[in-house]
Amino acid sequence: MKNKVVVRISGGLGNQLFRYAAAWSLAQRTGRALYFDLTDFLVFAGGRKYQMGHFAGPAATPHWGWISSTLYLQALIVYKRVNARWFPTLLRWLKVLRLEESSPWICAPAFFEEATSGSKKTLYVDGNCQHLAYLTDEEGIRRELRFAEPPCERNHALFDRVSQGPTVSVHVRRSDYLLIAGSPVLTTAYYERAAALIRSRELSPQWVIFSDDIPWCRANLGFLAGALFVEGNDAEPWEDLRLMATCKHHIIANSSFSWWGAYLGRDTGGMTVAPEKWFGDVPIRTCLLKEGWLTAPSF
Numbered sequence: 001m002k003n004k005v006v007v008r009i010s011g012g013l014g015n016q017l018f019r020y021a022a023a024w025s026l027a028q029r030t031g032r033a034l035y036f037d038l039t040d041f042l043v044f045a046g047g048r049k050y051q052m053g054h055f056a057g058p059a060a061t062p063h064w065g066w067i068s069s070t071l072y073l074q075a076l077i078v079y080k081r082v083n084a085r086w087f088p089t090l091l092r093w094l095k096v097l098r099l100e101e102s103s104p105w106i107c108a109p110a111f112f113e114e115a116t117s118g119s120k121k122t123l124y125v126d127g128n129c130q131h132l133a134y135l136t137d138e139e140g141i142r143r144e145l146r147f148a149e150p151p152c153e154r155n156h157a158l159f160d161r162v163s164q165g166p167t168v169s170v171h172v173r174r175s176d177y178l179l180i181a182g183s184p185v186l187t188t189a190y191y192e193r194a195a196a197l198i199r200s201r202e203l204s205p206q207w208v209i210f211s212d213d214i215p216w217c218r219a220n221l222g223f224l225a226g227a228l229f230v231e232g233n234d235a236e237p238w239e240d241l242r243l244m245a246t247c248k249h250h251i252i253a254n255s256s257f258s259w260w261g262a263y264l265g266r267d268t269g270g271m272t273v274a275p276e277k278w279f280g281d282v283p284i285r286t287c288l289l290k291e292g293w294l295t296a297p298s299f
Helices: 015-028 066-082 084-094 114-118 136-144 154-164 188-199 215-222 237-246 255-262
Strands: 004-008 033-037 096-099 120-123 168-170 206-211 250-251 272-275 278-279 294-296
Touching: 004 015, 015 033, 015 114, 015 136, 015 237, 015 255, 015 294, 066 084, 084 096, 114 206, 136 255, 154 168, 154 237, 168 188, 168 255, 188 250, 188 272, 188 294, 206 215, 206 237, 237 255, 250 255, 255 272, 272 278
Parallel strands: 004 033, 004 120, 096 120, 168 206, 168 250, 250 272, 272 294
Antiparallel strands: none
């Protein structure tokens, strides 16, 4: 039996995709079998929902097993709530090597160390893994993250429309970001600058707007003439992601969700414009700026 990579899946769809892609890449590099730990969705039953079953690779990925994942969860609770000094001992007993970033948006070298690759222990990935360095096989990741089913009936006509011509996905994230101190919400100036970059290549782009605040977009993005506003997929965010990826070009927010819409885009030669600052003072080029992507000032 192969040694294992186990990844703790949690967060929204964008974060779930990052965790999967990093763990899948690690499993491929080290010749291991990949498993999911989904206990977060039981412990926090009222929070985010598991959404990876709509993608081909994740839909075929087995669960680690409730006994193993429950034992690990209990060890983690001891670490977080009781005494951190016991945690290494518990991990040794479980035969688990835990891989976690020391800080968000900073790549953890342990993912690539020879000692990690050669370890006989289960490699347990627990972190957001929002760094391009983890994603070592783009072609393989795009293949793994093919959608497992066709668009829902409600989106069929829109899917056909955005899959042709110079369509541009435009993502605006507002609701939860407005609650964060020093709000990371991007300004209309960012979207104006990003649109100008798209227009430098496309004479007549078709803007397709995705947002958790469509009324605000209708009131403030009038400079995107003739835009299509996508609504009705709040409970099925993978449908929005599918439509984003079907567009030719992309203007993304500082959001893992629209980042994946661009990464999985149908035209790998299309333009993607990203905000210079990803979150706080973190510049996107240090962790998430793909070769060929452009940036525009965030604020």
